[in-house]
Amino acid sequence: MRVLLVEDEVRLADNLAAALRDSSGFAVDCAPDGLAGDDLAGNRCYDLIVLDLMLPKLDGLSLLRRLRARQDPTPVLILTAREGKENIVQLLNAGADDYLAKPFDLGELIARAKALIRRGKGAAHPMLTALDLEVNTLEQSVRRNGVLVDLSPTEYRILEYLIHHPRKIFSKRELLEHLYDYNWEHHSNVIEAHVSNLRKKLDAALPGADPIIETMRGRGYRLASEAERAEIQGQERS
Amino acid sequence: MKTRSIAFRLISAVLLVELASALLVIFLSWGYERHIHFHAFDVILHGRADSVLGAVQDAEDAEDNVMLDRADLHLPPEDIYEVYDAHGRLLGRSSNWPVAASNAPPRQARDGFLHLDVNGHRYRVILRHGSRIVDPDEPGGGKLRRVVVLYGAPTAHVWNAIFGAVEFYAAGSLLLLAVTGPLIAWLLHRGLLPLRQLAALAAHVSADSWQFSPPASARKTPELAPLTHAMESVLQRLERAFTQQRIFVSDAAHELKTAVAVVKSSLQLLGLHKRTPAEYEAGIDRCLADTQRLEDLVAKMLTLARVEDGSAAGGAPLQATGLVSCLRHAAAHLDTVAALHRVRVAMETPDVEAAGVRVALGAEDCLLLVSNLLLNAIQHSPPESIVQIRLVLNPAEKAAELLIEDHGEGIDPAALPHVFDRFYRGDPSRARSTGGAGLGLAICKAVVERAAGSIQLTSQPGQGTTVAVRLPLATELPASPPAHSASINESVADFLRR
Numbered sequence: 001m002r003v004l005l006v007e008d009e010v011r012l013a014d015n016l017a018a019a020l021r022d023s024s025g026f027a028v029d030c031a032p033d034g035l036a037g038d039d040l041a042g043n044r045c046y047d048l049i050v051l052d053l054m055l056p057k058l059d060g061l062s063l064l065r066r067l068r069a070r071q072d073p074t075p076v077l078i079l080t081a082r083e084g085k086e087n088i089v090q091l092l093n094a095g096a097d098d099y100l101a102k103p104f105d106l107g108e109l110i111a112r113a114k115a116l117i118r119r120g121k122g123a124a125h126p127m128l129t130a131l132d133l134e135v136n137t138l139e140q141s142v143r144r145n146g147v148l149v150d151l152s153p154t155e156y157r158i159l160e161y162l163i164h165h166p167r168k169i170f171s172k173r174e175l176l177e178h179l180y181d182y183n184w185e186h187h188s189n190v191i192e193a194h195v196s197n198l199r200k201k202l203d204a205a206l207p208g209a210d211p212i213i214e215t216m217r218g219r220g221y222r223l224a225s226e227a228e229r230a231e232i233q234g235q236e237r238s
Numbered sequence: 239m240k241t242r243s244i245a246f247r248l249i250s251a252v253l254l255v256e257l258a259s260a261l262l263v264i265f266l267s268w269g270y271e272r273h274i275h276f277h278a279f280d281v282i283l284h285g286r287a288d289s290v291l292g293a294v295q296d297a298e299d300a301e302d303n304v305m306l307d308r309a310d311l312h313l314p315p316e317d318i319y320e321v322y323d324a325h326g327r328l329l330g331r332s333s334n335w336p337v338a339a340s341n342a343p344p345r346q347a348r349d350g351f352l353h354l355d356v357n358g359h360r361y362r363v364i365l366r367h368g369s370r371i372v373d374p375d376e377p378g379g380g381k382l383r384r385v386v387v388l389y390g391a392p393t394a395h396v397w398n399a400i401f402g403a404v405e406f407y408a409a410g411s412l413l414l415l416a417v418t419g420p421l422i423a424w425l426l427h428r429g430l431l432p433l434r435q436l437a438a439l440a441a442h443v444s445a446d447s448w449q450f451s452p453p454a455s456a457r458k459t460p461e462l463a464p465l466t467h468a469m470e471s472v473l474q475r476l477e478r479a480f481t482q483q484r485i486f487v488s489d490a491a492h493e494l495k496t497a498v499a500v501v502k503s504s505l506q507l508l509g510l511h512k513r514t515p516a517e518y519e520a521g522i523d524r525c526l527a528d529t530q531r532l533e534d535l536v537a538k539m540l541t542l543a544r545v546e547d548g549s550a551a552g553g554a555p556l557q558a559t560g561l562v563s564c565l566r567h568a569a570a571h572l573d574t575v576a577a578l579h580r581v582r583v584a585m586e587t588p589d590v591e592a593a594g595v596r597v598a599l600g601a602e603d604c605l606l607l608v609s610n611l612l613l614n615a616i617q618h619s620p621p622e623s624i625v626q627i628r629l630v631l632n633p634a635e636k637a638a639e640l641l642i643e644d645h646g647e648g649i650d651p652a653a654l655p656h657v658f659d660r661f662y663r664g665d666p667s668r669a670r671s672t673g674g675a676g677l678g679l680a681i682c683k684a685v686v687e688r689a690a691g692s693i694q695l696t697s698q699p700g701q702g703t704t705v706a707v708r709l710p711l712a713t714e715l716p717a718s719p720p721a722h723s724a725s726i727n728e729s730v731a732d733f734l735r736r
Binding site: 009011012015016018019022054081082101102103104105106107210 | 488491493495496498499500501502503504506507510511524528532638
């Protein structure tokens with residue numbers, strides 16, 4: 001998951017970025033002012049935008065309105081030091097998804113960030129399942145058929161991203177965009193290697209099964225159509 | 239003295255005037271009525287005296303004497319009369335003539351009036367000289383017989399009439415007074431209605447609702463217009479001040495919360511998972527630095543509050559500080575910072591007298607002002623450049639002008655009008671990197687305004703910025719005790735910490 005953090009207070013931005021990276025393995029980009037934030041958000045590669053309200057050059061509310069005006073559905077978590085209900089109502093009406101008042105609890109911020117990302121992808125619960133695959137986004141643990149699969153952080157992040165949209169094909173570029181911030185060197189080979197490792201580890205947990213991650217040649221990856229099968233089975237059962 | 243209501247004062251004034259005019263009317267009417275009534279009375283007396291004269295007849299005796307023939311004489315019974323002939327002989331008198339008072343009038347006595355008391359009643363008596371021609375048909379035109387008629391009538395009823403008229407006027411005036419009192423009170427009550435409406439409107443104004451829209455009638459009423467305008471402008475100024483204060487409080491809260499958020503997040507980040515001792519140490523250092531920033535912010539806000547409070551409470555400070563020595567002091571203290579930036583600070587004081595120039599500022603505030611401006615200039619100077627300090631004396635205006643010029647990147651023209659605003663950061667990256675909370679220039683402005691001076695900033699992007707401070711000279715004020723270097727040391731320490 002990739003998060004855009006628009007916050008002009010450098011130390012706070014550093015801490016938040018570190019916390020989001022450390023705790024959830026998110027890729028985090030920081031923008032020091034509203035215009036920079038607007039520029040970065042224009043890339044449409046973020047799963048969440050954490051937005052401070054008092055920003056130089058372009059304030060948070062205006063940035064939010066710009067985002068929503070160009071139909072950007074990215075969840076937005078507002079950080080505000082201002083109090084008052086009107087303000088919050090105005091924010092939510094302008095298209096904010098959630099807000100946190102400063103000084104906030106870091107744990108709460110992380111939890112809300114995760115929840116917003118989840119919601120943004122249509123999942124209501126931190127436990128994500130796809131057929132025999134079970135991903136606990138809180139513990140960052142993965143089980144296949146009840147068997148714990150030990151994944152590297154990057155492998156986990158790839159799986160978490162894929163499992164949010166079973167059946168959807170993700171290009172390498174998209175995976176790169178959503179899993180790495182700008183501090184990383186972009187190499188699609190990196191993704192290939194990680195996906196290959198991930199597939200091996202997952203398949204090892206349930207020998208004899210079909211490969212769970214399918215490679216669509218020239219198009220990208222998707223979580224195996226087992227999901228489709230599951231759906232068909234489900235329909236048959238009912 | 240007890241303060242009475244305006245209505246009470248107006249009503250009493252009107253009633254007093256009315257009372258005075260009523261008294262005047264009574265006095266005048268008394269005089270007038272007396273004149274009229276006595277004039278009429280005199281005419282009557284005249285006529286009756288003539289009737290008495292008419293009753294003087296030829297006595298038909300040898301001497302052609304005259305006599306009073308009372309046969310055809312019909313006169314009011316209470317009237318009195320007396321008729322004498324030219325020799326002072328009594329021809330006749332009314333029965334009720336007061337004999338005691340009777341004495342023949344002197345023959346020479348001229349026509350006129352006299353007063354008599356008859357049985358305790360006051361009578362007005364007319365004295366007339368008349369004449370009768372006896373035997374007018376005789377050759378030679380008959381004989382002329384002169385007589386004196388005295389005719390009197392009681393004056394009581396005349397006085398009654400006069401008093402009656404005066405009483406009428408007096409009663410009328412009193413009635414008028416009685417009626418106009420409440421009427422005026424009612425009219426005043428109505429007339430003062432706009433004032434009460436205005437008061438009711440003003441009573442609704444509060445810190446939350448500044449809505450004050452006086453009715454058009456109040457604006458147009460000449461007496462209320464000044465009050466209305468005054469109230470409106472006062473409210474507008476108050477509202478502006480309140481809004482500014484609110485913005486300041488809100489901004490201050492924002493800054494403080496952000497600073498606290500930094501500290502809190504730094505600590506929580508450290509606690510997210512287990513770390514090595516080295517990481518903990520680094521984390522604690524960061525937390526300390528964050529706390530220091532919070533502390534600096536609070537200190538600056540308190541400084542600003544102190545300076546602004548001072549100017550609000552007592553106007554110009556009552557102490558003077560030598561500007562040149564203060565500048566030298568600040569420059570010496572900021573030496574390390576300047577060296578770190580590889581910036582040279584050059585001072586230029588062309589006026590010889592300027593050496594002793596004293597401005598109306600406490601030493602502490604003066605140092606605060608000068609060091610803040612100097613530090614700003616140094617921080618925004620590129621390496622190997624010069625910060626030029628110029629001090630110019632303006633004897634005509636009794637002011638000193640301090641110019642501090644840097645050759646830095648300058649300020650965006652769009653940001654220029656706001657640089658003195660509290661918590662304003664023109665360029666955030668720059669301001670944040672210099673650690674400013676956006677209060678330094680606001681503090682400078684407050685200090686300068688406290689000394690009744692002015693501060694201006696001119697800047698050309700890419701060329702540099704010049705701060706011009708105009709401070710009134712203080713020649714009479716006592717010298718301020720030398721400043722602690724604490725404030726300046728803080729700024730330096732502050733800077734070196736970053």
